[in-house]
Amino acid sequence: xxxxxxxxxxxxxxxxxxxxxxxxxxxxxxxxxxxxxxxxxxxxxxxxxxxxxxxxxxxxxxxxxxxxxxxxxxxxxxxxxxxxxxxxxxxxxxxxxxxxxxxxxxxxxxxxxxxxxxxxxxxxxxxxxxxxxxxxxxxxxxxxxxxxxxxxxxxxxxxxxxxxxxxxxxxxxxxxxxxxxxxxxxxxxxxxxxxxxxxxxxxxxxxxxxxxxxxxxxxxxxxxxxxxxxxxxxxxxxxxxxxxxxxxxxxxxxxxxxxxxxxxxxxxxxxxxxxxxxxxxxxxxxxxxxxxxxxxxxxxxxxxxxxxxxxxxxxxxxxx
Numbered sequence: 058x059x060x061x062x063x064x065x066x067x068x069x070x071x072x073x074x075x076x077x078x079x080x081x082x083x084x085x086x087x088x089x090x091x092x093x094x095x096x097x098x099x100x101x102x103x104x105x106x107x108x109x110x111x112x113x114x115x116x117x118x119x120x121x122x123x124x125x126x127x128x129x130x131x132x133x134x135x136x137x138x139x140x141x142x143x144x145x146x147x148x149x150x151x152x153x154x155x156x157x158x159x160x161x162x163x164x165x166x167x168x169x170x171x172x173x174x175x176x177x178x179x180x181x182x183x184x185x186x187x188x189x190x191x192x193x194x195x196x197x198x199x200x201x202x203x204x205x206x207x208x209x210x211x212x213x214x215x216x217x218x219x220x221x222x223x224x225x226x227x228x229x230x231x232x233x234x235x236x237x238x239x240x241x242x243x244x245x246x247x248x249x250x251x252x253x254x255x256x257x258x259x260x261x262x263x264x265x266x267x268x269x270x271x272x273x274x275x276x277x278x279x280x281x282x283x284x285x286x287x288x289x290x291x292x293x294x295x296x297x298x299x300x301x302x303x304x305x306x307x308x309x310x311x312x313x314x315x316x317x318x319x320x321x322x323x324x325x326x327x328x329x330x331x332x333x334x335x336x337x338x339x340x341x342x343x344x345x346x347x348x349x350x351x352x353x354x355x356x357x358x359x360x361x362x363x364x365x366x367x368x369x370x371x372x373x374x375x376x377x
Contacts (some may be wrong), residue, residue: 069124085340087266173202181220185244198270229311234261265311271297276317289363290322304332319344
């Protein structure tokens, strides 16, 4: 049973972030998931040993707050100064831990990427992309590479070793901050594992990072969510396109300085439309020419468009 301060601290975290650790351990910096995805540990919290206060936040969202057993409104000046000191100390501890974790992840990313090979016809990645409808594409992006034997871990247990398609996730400053991994069979099917598509541990902030399948051409770049979606949008439209890998990162995309025209290949679900609207608003405020493109029929995605060779999708939300 948790005591009353721990219960109150957990409730404050849950109210702010929507998620919280099952058990609060005073005096220990804890990590926990802030979204319903296996392996996520973006949340963090530290309840001070005296259990009178604690600090918490989310790495991914860049948020931080604190909880106090004493009403903030009636704190004395001295108590506020002491609280600020303790919050700053906890923040520095969290930042040191994050830097250490990022450094360890960077070494692992470099190691795995160094073991990868360019795609060649007949390898598991090329066969997988053939199955997805890209068999007649003359040249696939160099950002996609093959790892011939990548271990698959699930809940601390290694379930096997599989071929995998790797793609780098690159931050706006050019650093590789994660790897997107698609685990496969030798004949190009998705591996029979709980989550065939996974991100590696991050080596830096993922906000604004993308998979650089292409680079801007004549000041124009396109963006879509997943790798296959971005490939299909590129094939269907001819617009060089990058992959944001999730709707949240599409909304936070940081386009290169030379970009003057942005084409957003939006998914038709609610999260996809909202992310596209958020990115369009930011891009328009930066004086870019912006177009939001969606498949012409409800329920279809860009892979469907490419598979049917329907190269005249609707413009969803218009151009600006």
